[in-house]
Amino acid sequence: MGRKPRFTKDQFSTAALSLVSEGGPKAVTVAAIAARTGAPVGSVYHRFPSREHLLAEAWLRLAGSFQRGFIDLLEKGDPVEAALYTVRWVRRHPGEAKVLLLHRKEELVAGGNWPPEVRRQAADLAGELRSALVSFSKRFFGSPEKRFTRRSVFALVDIPLAAVRRSLEEDRVPSTAVYSLVRESCEALMRRMP
């Protein structure tokens, strides 16, 4: 019973993400989110207890979907493929990529005041990524030493991000040229038994 909803949570969080993408964290006001979807501000608060919940949830959904693809590929065991996944994903989703790679989540939600429940989810997400990398590294290098994990993180995560960040900042889709730069550095760093 009750009136039929005209707006969904998804519409609001999608609008929020595109606002971040276009104008950075400062542009994501509740009024702007409402305006973009054509809803009154009251309706936003009907779906989310606060702006922070909205943003946190939107960020989590996005980060999760990006990360799942990466972990899947990581489990196949080929480091170069995993590294290139990031570049492919960014080229396919440039708008979302800006949200994820150009802004720290601490700045989306004022002063990192994430709702505790969401904070736990974020920690879980980070934990999953971490342990996927640790176990990949063990398998790949045949050793659980920390320096190998560090190396894997650098080669498979940090380098690909570095390769696309500049383009995203200038609002361009990364060129295909970055594939070979990422491949070369990744191959150089990831030889078994270094």
Add this chain to the structure above:
Amino acid sequence: MGRKPRFTKDQFSTAALSLVSEGGPKAVTVAAIAARTGAPVGSVYHRFPSREHLLAEAWLRLAGSFQRGFIDLLEKGDPVEAALYTVRWVRRHPGEAKVLLLHRKEELVAGGNWPPEVRRQAADLAGELRSALVSFSKRFFGSPEKRFTRRSVFALVDIPLAAVRRSLEEDRVPSTAVYSLVRESCEALMRRMP
């Protein structure tokens, strides 16, 4: 003539930078800057026409001093040394590094509304870096092709930044282990005649 000043521009911009470093762009309110230096807000406005001028000026000063060292080293012609400079600098100035590497300048100054005069200075700074890299690349690879410049930028700028970013986000000084990661990737990418 007139009363003797108790506060300097430098005190204010230094306070501003440390506030950014500790709490991100949102933490740099004019009141916070004043409080940190012990000055009344009026005195801040006596030195700077606006918060944006203050932040822009502070950012420029910092970016300039970092960049000058890098360009000097670049002109000596050794790519690995130039790449390692960034790591050394960050290890020596972790607080300042957070300001420079963890936040886009567009977010320090609301919506990138930089005062026009300062915007020109920022463009000059970026131009200097760019042309230093272009001419390094020409000398090093013996060719002015764009793909070589891209490669140099990636190896000498983007990779070192990637190597330190994670530590800075977690508020740690990058370990010495990153030196070898940066060196290895840089050497792999920068062989003459690739």
Add this chain to the structure above:
DNA sequence: CTTTTATTAGAATATTGATTCTAATATGTC
């Protein structure tokens, strides 16, 4: 058809932060 209630609608409120203003204070100059 009436009742119930989830939802829309958007106005009212409260808070935070930048900027401006008025007054008080020193300091160098005459």
Add this chain to the structure above:
DNA sequence: GACATATTAGAATCAATATTCTAATAAAAG
């Protein structure tokens, strides 16, 4: 010492935003 003025002091204003509140709507249930 009196004057002129740069500076300190901090209160008063103004604007932007998140959040709350009150009323109007529309759909479902009986």
